[in-house]
Amino acid sequence: MAAVANGQKKEGIDGPTNPMVTPLLTDLYQFTMAYAYWKAGKHNDRAVFDLYFRRNPFGGEYTVFAGLEECIKLIANFRFSEDEIAFIKETLPTSCEDGFYDYLRGLDCSNVEIHAISEGFVVSPKIPLLRVEGPVAVAQLLETPLVNLINYASLVATNAARHRFVAGKSKLLLEFGLRRAHGPDGGIGASKYCYMGGFDATSNVAAGKLFGIPLRGTHSHSFVSSFMSPDEITEKSLHSSDGSHVCEDFVGSAQAWLSKLKRSNLLGGIFGETNQSELAAFASYALAFPKNFLALVDTYDVMRSGIPNFCAIALALHDLGYKAVGIRLDSGDLAYLSCEARNFFITIEKEFGVPDFGKTNITASNDLNEETLDALNKQGHEVDAFGIGTHLVTCYAQPALGVVFKLVEINNQPRIKLSEDVSKVSIPCKKRSYRLYGKEGYPLVDLMTGENETPPKAGERILCRHPFIESKRAYVVPQRVEELMKCYWPGRSGKVREELPPLKVIRERCIKHLEQMRPDHMRRLNPTPYKVSVSAKLYDFIHFLWLNEAPVGELQ
Numbered sequence: 001m002a003a004v005a006n007g008q009k010k011e012g013i014d015g016p017t018n019p020m021v022t023p024l025l026t027d028l029y030q031f032t033m034a035y036a037y038w039k040a041g042k043h044n045d046r047a048v049f050d051l052y053f054r055r056n057p058f059g060g061e062y063t064v065f066a067g068l069e070e071c072i073k074l075i076a077n078f079r080f081s082e083d084e085i086a087f088i089k090e091t092l093p094t095s096c097e098d099g100f101y102d103y104l105r106g107l108d109c110s111n112v113e114i115h116a117i118s119e120g121f122v123v124s125p126k127i128p129l130l131r132v133e134g135p136v137a138v139a140q141l142l143e144t145p146l147v148n149l150i151n152y153a154s155l156v157a158t159n160a161a162r163h164r165f166v167a168g169k170s171k172l173l174l175e176f177g178l179r180r181a182h183g184p185d186g187g188i189g190a191s192k193y194c195y196m197g198g199f200d201a202t203s204n205v206a207a208g209k210l211f212g213i214p215l216r217g218t219h220s221h222s223f224v225s226s227f228m229s230p231d232e233i234t235e236k237s238l239h240s241s242d243g244s245h246v247c248e249d250f251v252g253s254a255q256a257w258l259s260k261l262k263r264s265n266l267l268g269g270i271f272g273e274t275n276q277s278e279l280a281a282f283a284s285y286a287l288a289f290p291k292n293f294l295a296l297v298d299t300y301d302v303m304r305s306g307i308p309n310f311c312a313i314a315l316a317l318h319d320l321g322y323k324a325v326g327i328r329l330d331s332g333d334l335a336y337l338s339c340e341a342r343n344f345f346i347t348i349e350k351e352f353g354v355p356d357f358g359k360t361n362i363t364a365s366n367d368l369n370e371e372t373l374d375a376l377n378k379q380g381h382e383v384d385a386f387g388i389g390t391h392l393v394t395c396y397a398q399p400a401l402g403v404v405f406k407l408v409e410i411n412n413q414p415r416i417k418l419s420e421d422v423s424k425v426s427i428p429c430k431k432r433s434y435r436l437y438g439k440e441g442y443p444l445v446d447l448m449t450g451e452n453e454t455p456p457k458a459g460e461r462i463l464c465r466h467p468f469i470e471s472k473r474a475y476v477v478p479q480r481v482e483e484l485m486k487c488y489w490p491g492r493s494g495k496v497r498e499e500l501p502p503l504k505v506i507r508e509r510c511i512k513h514l515e516q517m518r519p520d521h522m523r524r525l526n527p528t529p530y531k532v533s534v535s536a537k538l539y540d541f542i543h544f545l546w547l548n549e550a551p552v553g554e555l556q
């Protein structure tokens with residue numbers, strides 16, 4: 001991936017997508033700590049924080065890392081306005097000295113260094129996604145917004161990837177969640193990160209404009225039920241697709257087709273009188289969009305009305321050289337109805353010689369989630385595209401990822417956070433992390449080492465240890481070694497800044513990384529845990545520091 005020369009000029013990177021992301025979008029305690037650091041003359045102590053999560057979401061063994069671009073946009077533009085400083089002054093106790101506000105006035109992230117895994121990578125618990133190195137007071141202020149920007153982004157991108165995994169590569173996945181998302185930011189974020197995680201398009205127009213995500217949509221039940229009768233349609237004429245002739249009564253032509261379908265030996269028994277107000281709605285939609293006609297067919301009765309009405313309009317369009325797009329099903333048994341609809345289309349293709357009519361697109365929606373997609377697969381279905389909203393964007397199955405931000409070093413001294421719960425003990429030291437690939441091209445293990453350790457090399461045997469369980473260790477001879485963290489904000493280090501790629505490139509990377517995972521890590525039921533380990537040296541150091549920091553109990 002390309003890198004740009006030391007580009008920490010703040011004007012080079014736009015601000016965060018959401019203008020609410022400012023230095024005030026943090027918890028009050030970050031300011032009280034910043035003041036206390038400042039008062040103690042400790043605010044410029046050089047701190048290293050790791051941002052990571054402790055457990056994969058949705059019972060899985062993988063997570064998609066998302067939200068980095070927005071973090072870098074925040075860092076690049078991190079400055080307090082006078083107005084914001086005045087508010088902090090009003091908020092903190094009056095005993096706080098004015099010098100602190102002068103300090104805030106001069107604050108930016110020019111002395112902060114950010115290393116991060118690239119957005120769209122598949123990541124695992126405990127491995128730092130982001131390493132923030134800088135003056136302790138600034139790094140502390142960044143904790144809340146960075147965690148906020150990564151938590152939902154990674155969660156919803158993972159949710160999207162999981163829906164894609166169940167639906168299969170060939171299906172079109174449409175994100176329809178804006179109305180059910182957690183507010184406007186939740187809606188915009190869902191559209192961006194579901195696209196990143198493998199969805200094909202969104203119904204969210206603002207997200208289409210902001211991020212260039214393909215926009216797709218059908219129509220609603222209200223459009224269908226707003227029509228009362230075909231007589232409402234006053235302008236009934238439609239040009240043929242090549243402009244050579246005009247059909248003066250398109251509605252009549254569709255009604256003629258409906259009669260023909262009814263008289264057909266193969267289809268006649270399926271339906272009788274269809275709902276004429278529905279036919280009127282479909283005809284109006286076709287007159288408005290003859291090249292993009294699709295119909296929501298479940299307002300009244302799918303098989304007795306919606307499907308025959310759709311077909312009558314589609315055949316009338318076909319007479320004029322147009323090809324109808326398809327239908328949407330939004331209720332009922334989607335497996336059964338999609339199969340019935342497909343049979344109906346195939347019969348029309350055969351009986352009336354309409355090429356490819358059997359392949360007419362079937363979109364399904366209605367409270368879909370991983371489980372319903374899985375159930376549909378098991379039953380067999382004929383759906384080509386899924387429109388998914390509520391469960392996807394609200395992350396109904398798991399509402400938060402549990403990202404944390406922990407101090408691992410200060411003034412070159414490694415720090416550890418102990419806990420009764422071993423999974424909550426932090427891994428100290430400024431570290432590097434690597435992905436080790438095996439013979440078959442799959443990632444085998446992610447390995448953390450100290451910053452200055454010799455990096456693992458392809459073809460060389462390396463001992464990988466579980467960070468906390470002594471007996472869990474393995475020798476690995478990697479076929480390929482990939483360093484995971486790159487420098488996304490060099491601060492004053494003089495390093496080269498990694499470029500932020502366009503969303504489409506991140507999406508492609510994400511899809512590629514998901515595909516290269518070993519299948520047993522990806523399955524829904526009881527996936528094999530992906531290994532996360534530390535070098536022998538780091539293991540020894542963690543346990544040395546642990547013993548050093550943990551007080552020895554006294555029994556009486």
Ligand SMILES: Nc1ncnc2c1ncn2[C@@H]1O[C@H](COP(=O)(O)OP(=O)(O)OP(=O)(O)O)[C@@H](O)[C@H]1O
Nearest residue numbers: 330331332333334335336366367368372375376379
């Ligand atoms: N074949 C299927 N197997 C498993 N789940 C299905 C299948 N078909 C549909 N579903 C799911 O079952 C649920 C049905 O929803 P619900 O009980 O609200 O009925 P409905 O079809 O929406 O009825 P209506 O809207 O007419 O009241 C939805 O979550 C849908 O995704």
Ligand SMILES: O=P(O)(O)OC[C@H]1O[C@H](OP(=O)(O)OP(=O)(O)O)[C@H](O)[C@@H]1O
Nearest residue numbers: 176330365366367368387388389390391
């Ligand atoms: O079901 P979701 O996964 O959230 O997908 C989006 C839903 O939004 C629309 O209708 P809406 O839910 O507003 O009304 P409906 O329930 O009557 O269809 C659409 O018809 C879908 O059903």
Ligand SMILES: O=C(O)c1cccnc1
Nearest residue numbers: 176203216217218219387
């Ligand atoms: O275009 C659609 O069909 C759509 C969009 C949003 C929500 N439900 C459906």
Ligand SMILES: [Mg+2]
Nearest residue numbers: 330365366367
């Ligand atoms: Mg609904």
